[in-house]
Amino acid sequence: MARKLRVLIAKPGLDGHDRGAKVVARALRDAGFEVIYTGLHQTPEMIAEAAIQEDVDVVGLSILSGAHMTLIPETMRLLKEKGGGDILVIGGGIIPKEDMEALYKMGCGRLFGPGTPTAEIVEYLKQQFPELTGGQ
């Protein structure tokens, strides 16, 4: 039997807003993915480390503190450095459009803004990983 898609949901930095991270974690679990949640106050180092240890396919970063332009590129850089360059990094939170564009150019996966239905995130991941999500 094929293994399931493994997703690490992480809260980088000092931002304590974890409502969205928890809701998304549950929605992805309900969609049949394996979900690991880091809890709060993680550094990019801790997240990259956990992603590699847990052998995940996707890292989802939840940032509502405005620190996304620091924390997302740093997490991506550390993932590459530690040999997890193939892990897809996605994100959610308060991220202005021009910042989204800049992050996409750096190779970041989809970033989801406020008001996104959780199904949209599930759909996106199914498209990215059809072999692990029972898609085509």
Added chain:
Amino acid sequence: MAGDSDSIRRAKEEWAAKVDKGDEKRFATVSGVPIDIVYTPADISGLDYMRDLGLPGEFPFTRGIRHNMYRGRIWTMREFSGFGTARDTNQRYKFLLSHGETGLSVAFDFPTLYGRDSDDPLSRGEVGKCGVAISSLEDMETLLDGIPLGEVSTSMTINGPAAVIWAFYIAAAERQGVASERLRGTIQNDILKEYIAQKSWLFPPEPSMRVITDIMAFAARHVPKWNTISISGYHIREAGSTAAQELAFTLKDGFTYVEAGIRAGLDVDTFAPRLSFFFNSHLDFFEEIAKFRAARRIWAREMRETFKAKKPESWLLRFHTQTAGCTLTAQQPENNIVRTAFQALAAVLGGTQSLHTNSMDETWALPTEKAVLIALRTQQLIAEETGVINTIDPLGGSYFVEALTNELERQAYEYFEKIDALGGMVKAIEHGFPQREIADAAYRYQRAVDEGRRTVVGVNKYVLEGEKLEIPILKIDERVEQEQHERLARLRQRRDNQKVKRTLDDLRAACRGKDNVMYPILEAARAGATLGEICGAMKDVFGTYAEPPMF
């Protein structure tokens, strides 16, 4: 009229049999409380006017805590604000005060909320972003420059490091020549809701509760007009709770502080009058009004009957309200002005003592001047144009509002029992009980929105295809972090480092023993110790806290 209950009930049943009541499931509050098609005296047949409602300013204060309410004084209009450096925020305060704001409300950035200096490695990228960066007494002095601290009241949203930030404030006032006895304001200092919802804690629960009782004792002696804890439901609600959960967890937190104060040997009537509350005003208009009314009644009853407080001031539930940030939408942001106005009106009809109205752009960033001015104007419109302030508790006596008030009270007591069964609030938090209840409610709500069972205008209905954001967004300059680094470096060079070390050692000793920690914190603040250094010394003794990750 009460004698007619049976006949009214029968008449309503006969009437209801003839009426198409619609889909029952659709007619519930945003928290899921089912709402009947119409309410009659039979729905509140047990209501005893003097016991359950009384007159304004009198026990049990259901109708309001002042005899004259807004006819005497309008609520305090207090816009929560802070961004960038202390200097940037100081200018915003002067702007707001010059436009009719009547109290300050300080928003700190994440590093400050966690007791970390702007140059701490964990602060990277977050300095000045979600609030103002305050790392030292010097920063606090800049923040309050030119603001008469003997006259303005200041609310500070600070919890884990509340004692330190409060010491900065007291010391800054000293340097302005204002004695601590004259200071008015609030520190949030509600650590229990941090573990439950907002998550900016420093130490484990036990030492945190000890610091709080030290603050209460210090205030009673030196800062008698200060509100030492603002027991907050706001963040519980923002984390996704229902109205009843917000009400129940907040009041239970409050009772826990009262118990701690009594256990620490304080007379309940010395500190209870300085406890204040902070609630959310969410979307469901009548549910919110009922929540505020129920909160006052429960608090008054428990303070008088369970905790044996004798002073009426100890029975009063005074509260600040903020409209619900989590209900604002990034889509069609101008609609947020309207949402906020409804929520503000509910807070006023619910008898709030002070109010923050959110700005339309707050899902995107901290508000621009224009956006915050509209938010302030919303309050001024309610106060001075709508006429709702003419009479006190105008919805009191509404069959519906009274029935809903009773229902929220009933649900709150149900939660009190569950929490007691777990061994009290601190134990319940350690079990993750309130956290799980809130996460469940948040997920239920999201499902309802995702499935279209609950409408969010502009998000899952009435969507504008290809919408472009047309309002300006406040950007925080990256120079803020650099500036703060340089400021701190200069401070560390300039100050008497021997003295700083000595005051921090004294603080560690107080933390290990039983002396009130406020005195050595104040000494360290005056000596130029930074927020991170002072909190670090306390962590050396108290340790740190991490919550088990769960979802």
